Amino acid sequence: MANILxxxxxxxxxxxVVKSLLSRTEASNIAAMVRNPEKEEAVDIAGRGxxxxxxxxxxxxxxxxxxxxxxxxxxxxxxxxxxRLPQHENVVKAAVEAGVGHVVYTSFERINETETSPxxxxxxxxxxxxxxxxxxxxxxTILKQNLYxxxxxxxxxxxxxxxxxxxxxxxxxKTGFVSRKDMANLAAEILTSxxxxxxxxxxxxxxxxxxxxxxxxxxxxxxxxIQYVSPSLEEYNNTLTKAGVPAQFIALFAGFAQGIAQxxxxxxxxxxxxxxxxHPVSVPEFLRQVYKG
Numbered sequence: 001m002a003n004i005l006x007x008x009x010x011x012x013x014x015x016x017v018v019k020s021l022l023s024r025t026e027a028s029n030i031a032a033m034v035r036n037p038e039k040e041e042a043v044d045i046a047g048r049g050x051x052x053x054x055x056x057x058x059x060x061x062x063x064x065x066x067x068x069x070x071x072x073x074x075x076x077x078x079x080x081x082x083x084r085l086p087q088h089e090n091v092v093k094a095a096v097e098a099g100v101g102h103v104v105y106t107s108f109e110r111i112n113e114t115e116t117s118p119x120x121x122x123x124x125x126x127x128x129x130x131x132x133x134x135x136x137x138x139x140x141t142i143l144k145q146n147l148y149x150x151x152x153x154x155x156x157x158x159x160x161x162x163x164x165x166x167x168x169x170x171x172x173x174k175t176g177f178v179s180r181k182d183m184a185n186l187a188a189e190i191l192t193s194x195x196x197x198x199x200x201x202x203x204x205x206x207x208x209x210x211x212x213x214x215x216x217x218x219x220x221x222x223x224x225x226i227q228y229v230s231p232s233l234e235e236y237n238n239t240l241t242k243a244g245v246p247a248q249f250i251a252l253f254a255g256f257a258q259g260i261a262q263x264x265x266x267x268x269x270x271x272x273x274x275x276x277x278x279h280p281v282s283v284p285e286f287l288r289q290v291y292k293g
Contacts, residue, residue, distance in 0.1 A: 001069055002031035002051050004191050007091070008076030010034050010041035012150070013106070016184035017074055017191075018045055024192045033066050057087035060094055067098035072191050075105045077126065084125040092132040102139040102197065104190055105129060106183075109146045109176070109204055111264050118258035130200075141196045143187065146204040146265050147256070149177035149286050155253070156214070161291070166215050166228045169236045169254060171261035174213075176204035176268050182280040189275050202269040209283045211260075217284050222291050233258065 004021065008014040009032030021030050027049030034042040037052050046052050055066035057078050067073065073095055078084040095103055107126045110117070117123055133140040156166050183203055190196045209217070215228040231239065233254060240250045259265060272280045281289075 001028075003029055003069065003071040004074070005031045005033055005053065005067065005070040005072070006074045006076075007033045007057075008078075009045060010036075010039055011076060011079075013180045013184060014074075014076055015041060015045070016180050017187050018048075018050060020181075020184045020188035021191060022048060022050075024188055031066075031070070057090055058083070060090045063090055063094035064098050067094055067100050070098065071101040073100045073103045074187055074191060075103050077106050077108075077129070081122065081125070085128060088125055088129040089132065092129065092136055092138075095138055096136050100138060102141070103133055103136075104141045104187060104196075105133060105143065106187075107142050107144050107200075109144045109202060109265055109267055110259075111267075112262065117264070118255045118262065119264065121255070139197045141190055141198075142200040143183070143190075143203045144200060145183055146176045146178050146202075146267070149179040149182075149205075149281065149283070152177055152214070152283070152286065153290060155211070155257075156218075160218075160226065161222065161224060164224060164226055166211050166218075166226060167231065167236070167239070168211055168228075168257050169231055169233050169261065170211050170257040171230050172210050172212065173260035173263055173266065174208035174210045175260050175265040176206075176208040177283055177286075178203060178205050178272070179281045179286065182272050182276075182278075185276050185278065186272050196275075201271045202267050203271060204265075204267050204269045205280055205282065206268055206270055206273070207282065208266045208268050214283060214287070218287055218291060221284070221287050230261075 006014050006017050031051040031053050032045045033053050033055050035056050037054055053066040055062035078087045130142055212228045215226040219226045
């Protein structure tokens with residue numbers, strides 16, 4: 001019977017965690033929590049011999065049922081930000097009721113935990129969930145994950161190679177971007193080993209980069225001159241609004257850009273290498289993979 005459960009198993013991070021676990025333990029030891037077992041990604045997971053358990057963060061009873069017999073729970077933070085707080089409370093309480101032994105939670109990197117943070121709307125649920133876990137009596141590992149390296153092209157803009165400009169109000173701030181694959185390999189190692197009980201890890205890169213440095217790297221890789229422009233927040237909002245970008249997307253990117261500018265994501269760490277024995281993919285390596293040729 002499965003003793004490791006992955007929530008959000010059909011998401012981009014969850015799928016990679018399942019795949020990484022399958023290289024470390026038998027499929028019979030793994031269960032995947034899904035909302036829709038008929039979804040293509042869920043069917044693929046089941047085809048690998050992994051047990052599917054149907055549940056939803058908003059349905060407490062389904063969580064208690066899904067968590068039965070589970071000793072280690074990989075808890076992927078919810079993506080429904082307006083409703084995330086009660087959903088996360090459901091997960092922690094259900095884990096306690098079901099007798100889960102250890103929760104590995106995907107939190108996020110930050111410095112400023114007050115309401116003055118430009119990403120306070122994202123931070124609140126993470127901060128409270130960490131507190132709930134620490135007071136739950138369950139053994140935990142908190143993964144304070146930096147921004148996804150996979151999303152770097154979104155920050156650069158889909159037309160960056162045409163315009164030759166990275167346009168983002170991130171100032172000179174640096175970010176320790178980490179790929180989902182490296183995050184997944186770290187999680188799988190933690191889920192299949194000991195020594196990570198009641199610990200918090202900064203899941204970030206070994207080197208952080210500013211967008212000016214990213215522009216320099218991209219220029220060297222592609223042979224095209226790429227410039228970085230950091231506009232004022234007002235100019236950024238006006239420019240993107242005129243370009244027809246939805247207001248919620250502008251607010252989200254502006255918030256993270258301001259967080260970067262204020263140093264929220266500049267921390268570096270060798271935790272991935274220390275736990276997995278492999279160095280995470282760096283920004284230059286990723287840029288070569290995506291933009292070379």
